[in-house]
Amino acid sequence: MVWGMNHPPGSNGFFLPGEFEGAAGIASNGWRQRLMKHFVDHMPVGEQAIFQDENNAGAHWYACHAVNKFSIRRNIYHTSLEGAEERIRDHERPLYFQARGNLEKLASLATFSGPVLTVDEALRSFIEWVEPNVHTFVPIEVRRARDSAAVGSRYILVVERRIDSFSEVQSDASSFKHTTDPSYVWHAKKAASMRNLAFRREVFGDAHLWIEQRFCSYLLCMSDRLQAEISDSGLRIPRHWPMKEV
Numbered sequence: 655m656v657w658g659m660n661h662p663p664g665s666n667g668f669f670l671p672g673e674f675e676g677a678a679g680i681a682s683n684g685w686r687q688r689l690m691k692h693f694v695d696h697m698p699v700g701e702q703a704i705f706q707d708e709n710n711a712g713a714h715w716y717a718c719h720a721v722n723k724f725s726i727r728r729n730i731y732h733t734s735l736e737g738a739e740e741r742i743r744d745h746e747r748p749l750y751f752q753a754r755g756n757l758e759k760l761a762s763l764a765t766f767s768g769p770v771l772t773v774d775e776a777l778r779s780f781i782e783w784v785e786p787n788v789h790t791f792v793p794i795e796v797r798r799a800r801d802s803a804a805v806g807s808r809y810i811l812v813v814e815r816r817i818d819s820f821s822e823v824q825s826d827a828s829s830f831k832h833t834t835d836p837s838y839v840w841h842a843k844k845a846a847s848m849r850n851l852a853f854r855r856e857v858f859g860d861a862h863l864w865i866e867q868r869f870c871s872y873l874l875c876m877s878d879r880l881q882a883e884i885s886d887s888g889l890r891i892p893r894h895w896p897m898k899e900v
Contacts, residue, residue, distance in 0.1 A: 656853045657876040658866075659894035660843050661726065661769075668764045668892050670772070672753040672799070685748045689717040692745055704737045720746040724792070724810055726769045726872065742790065742812070750795040750804070757796050757806045762884075763891040771811040777891070778809050780883050785862040789814045813874065815864035819857035824900045826850035833870055840871050845895045852898040 662668045675684030690713040693702065697716070705719065706712035719735060722728055723742050751766055762777040773781070778791050790812035795804035820839070822830070829850040830839045841851060853875070858864065862877040876884075876894065884891060 655878045656858070656897045656899050657878070657881045657894045658848050658851065658897045659874040659876070659892055661872045662763065662765050662771075662892040664765075667759040667761045667890070669767075669769075670751075670753050670755045670757065670760050670764060670796075671767050672751055672755065673767065674748040674751055676752045686717045686721060688749075689720050689746065690714065693717070704735055721768070724748070724768070724770050724812055726765060726771050728812070742792075747792050748794060748810070750797050751808075752797050752799055753805075754799055757808075760808075761891060762889040763811075766810075771813070772808045773811045774808060774889075776887065777884070777889055778811075780880065780887065780889070781811075781863060784877075784880050784883065789863065813863060813865050815861050816867040817858050817861060817864045817875075818866065818868045819853040819855075820866055820868050821852040821854050821900055824852035824898065838868055838870050841866075841869050841873055843871065845893075848895045848897055850898065852900045855899050 673683035673685075675688060678684045678687045693705070693713040693716040702712050702716075705715040707715065715735075719738055720743075723740070723746065760772070760774075762774045764772055766772050772794075773791070781789060782791075790810075792810040792812070794808055794810055796806045796808055797803065798805055820830075822839075826847070829842045829847045832839055842848060853866070858875070861875075862880040864875050866873045866875055874894075875897075881894070
């Protein structure tokens with residue numbers, strides 16, 4: 655059996671508002687500003703050219719590219735810049751998250767503003783136990799607004815497996831619909847319909863945590879084993895539902 659989870663909700667301890675490296679102007683933060691400064695001060699001209707446009711906005715587009723490496727929406731629309739480095743570089747990792755909410759009530763799997771997936775140490779340990787050295791976990795300090803001292807720590811989770819195991823033939827027609835591009839589909843988000851989505855074991859194999867890359871709507875998938883470990887341990891994660899394995 656495969657378990658599916660939609661985008662985590664923005665309430666009930668599954669979302670922590672705030673800014674990476676503090677606020678910095680409208681619709682920005684210290685993290686983006688630091689990345690833009692890196693573009694100007696340290697990036698070779700040849701690499702800068704990958705991000706430049708007719709408005710000379712290369713620093714902006716580089717920051718967007720770097721931040722997207724950590725995003726829950728990473729590659730969800732299957733777009734990338736030709737020649738741009740996809741690997742996360744050390745200087746691209748955010749230094750801290752300045753929270754405007756209650757860290758103590760945050761679930762084991764949740765999102766920071768961004769949106770970026772975040773997990774606690776217990777969940778990180780379970781994922782590493784069943785699927786070692788596959789996914790990226792970035793340690794990050796959490797601070798309160800206007801406070802330079804850390805009040806806690808979490809991990810940013812970057813799910814590194816992206817798999818297309820979806821079976822149209824064995825899924826109920828009411829559980830998905832095509833986009834204007836027949837290569838991609840939207841999945842239904844109600845539990846009753848999600849139970850009728852089908853996924854091919856021969857494709858996802860021994861994976862325990864992955865993103866179904868054919869969907870335009872976010873779908874995080876878990877194996878039976880990982881779901882059972884999380885459930886048995888009592889860790890709190892967003893609602894998720896069993897789906898068909900074929």
